[in-house]
Amino acid sequence: MxxxxxxxxxxxxxxxxxxxxxxxxxxxxxxxxxxxxxxxxxxxxxxxxxxxxxxxxxEVEEDLVVRRTGAREGDRLLVTGTLGAPAAALLAWEARVEIPERDRLLTAHRRPRPRVHEGRVVSQSRWATAMIDLSDGLATDLTRLCDANGLGVRLEADALPVDPGLYQVAHQLRIDALDLALRGGEEYELLVAAPPAHAQALAERIRTEVGTAATVIGEFVPAAQGRAVECQGRRVPLLPTGWDHFRQESTADRSA
Amino acid sequence: MxxxxxxxxxxxxxxxxxxxxxxxxxxxxxxxxxxxxxxxxxxxxxxxxxxxxxxxxxEVEEDLVVRRTGAREGDRLLVTGTLGAPAAALLAWEARVEIPERDRLLTAHRRPRPRVHEGRVVSQSRWATAMIDLSDGLATDLTRLCDANGLGVRLEADALPVDPGLYQVAHQLRIDALDLALRGGEEYELLVAAPPAHAQALAERIRTEVGTAATVIGEFVPAAQGRAVECQGRRVPLLPTGWDHFRQESTADRSA
CATH class of the missing domain: 3.30.1330.10 (PurM-like, N-terminal domain)
Known part of the structure; x- marks a missing residue:
């Protein structure tokens, strides 16, 4: 705490x-x-x-510490809240784009709420094997988590809790909403690893106890399988800087 | 510690x-x-x-904490080390002045030694009534100490441990060495208040136990007597920004 x-x-x-x-x-x-x-x-x-x-x-009780390391192959990844709202706010503000949810997005950017209570639920569940917060964007911070644990990752594009306001901004500016959600940043959401048997239950517990959404978005895989996003049947490499959705990953092709 | x-x-x-x-x-x-x-x-x-x-x-033991507040009228002020070396170094470097002690002064500026052991001796003596470190210059930090304790102060100009290198720089640049010593800054020396019966003994203890010079430079006086430097029989107001040695203080004239 x-x-x-x-x-x-x-x-x-x-x-x-x-x-x-x-x-x-x-x-x-x-x-x-x-x-x-x-x-x-x-x-x-x-x-x-x-x-x-x-x-x-x-302060945290010694037996409740959740570190960046400790995740295992097969562990599911879940993320609190939504992705991309602060990035969308900044883009909309810089480009002077008028969208319906402008004020809500700006609040997300200007007054982020630290996920203190959510983190407490995660650690008290004793299910989480690793955790990190998203300050530099999902792609970057997930890459850090993969590096720290020597693992690869497979994300489900359709599962990502993209902020609805981000779609509005992306549409107006004709940019890729999913890329923006992956690059994002400044969300301060929690990215948590938990064993398959407990991941959904943990997401549910966060929703129930704090009222914050939590979504399973993918799983850790062996390092040899690389880091990728599954998107409409395609497998796209996940880079620390986002993703390159024009590029189809071959089996041997691993992002750094 | x-x-x-x-x-x-x-x-x-x-x-x-x-x-x-x-x-x-x-x-x-x-x-x-x-x-x-x-x-x-x-x-x-x-x-x-x-x-x-x-x-x-x-960390510090609760009964060894020395705060900014706690000084009383009549308490003597002592300061560790010397005054003005970092300021002199910066001036010499900016004005490209060549002086014999250039390297020593630059080291004082670039590699200040925190007065950890000296502070430990001070607190363990249990004599000190208040303490502050000099990061913004003696005049500014002493003004803070006066404000915190609701006191005035009388400094002895002749007692100030002005760094010898500062005189060299002041001479070459034709500026007032004492003013520079008062404004100084970045020294990270300790300024300590102690009762008259113990001030000299405390200075001696610092010298003996750590090998660092410590000098009694003045005393706290009632707030009504203002804040001043005694210099060759004159009483010059001490300002947070240094002193104005062209200005003779009247009894009613108190620096802010």
Missing amino acids: PRHALISLAVPPTLELRWVDDLYYGLEELSAAFGVTIVGGNLATTTGPIVVDVTVLG | PRHALISLAVPPTLELRWVDDLYYGLEELSAAFGVTIVGGNLATTTGPIVVDVTVLG
């Missing part, structure tokens, strides 16, 4: 104090919601853009 | 990996020297200059 936070800011000397105040309002609000105390930090000036560094310290 | 450290970097994408490696060599070397383990951190890119944020976590 998170307990203490330290906030370090590097800001341009011309920045209005109001900006810093507003940032702290947000930090205080989120900290209070999760019982976290801001205990320190630092303030410095920079000639460059604003840099905010947040260190959070927490 | 410091135990764990987290290192967050924001670097331009064009930065050579070698620079990051070199930074980590230095961090590892210093951590090892003080029994600190680097347990985490973050790496991000920025379009601005490099930002390095270091969080250090430590």
